[in-house]
Amino acid sequence: MVKFLKPGKAVVVLQGRYAGRKAVIVRNFDDGTRDRPYAHCLVAGIKKYPSKVVRKDSAKKAAKKSRVKAFVKLVNYRHLMPTRYTLDVDLKDAVATDSLQSKDKRVTAAKEAKKRLEERFKTGKNRWFFTKLRF
Helix, strand or coil, X not given: CCCCCCCCXXXXXXXXXXXXXXXXXXXEECCCCCCCCCCEEEEEEEEECCCCCCCCCCHHHHHHHCCCEEEEEEEEHHHEEEEEEECCCCCCCCCCHHHHCCHHHHHHHHHHHHHHHHHHHXXXXXXXXXXXXXX
């Protein structure tokens, strides 16, 4: 079987708190680990999507509307739906599996992911990834 869930692949989370949210795979564990003996991956995704900016908005309001909130999570492959899109955001050094062990490390990893995703949003590339999924 071909492994197509690779780092950089955009996915949609199907189960849990972030169901319906878009995420990008940071690292995958096809064979599982000792504490998680199933195929899973580390994802960084968008908790709160940026709002639409209109021309009459002030610079301050436009900056506030283009903010992104991020999450970092280990997710089972069965709870992900892969998309045809890939995102070339370098999150590997920002988000690691050991950053999920404690609350403060998780928060710092999410903040770093937020910073990188906001940079990507401001470039205007990967527009689909930063739009809310309508269903």
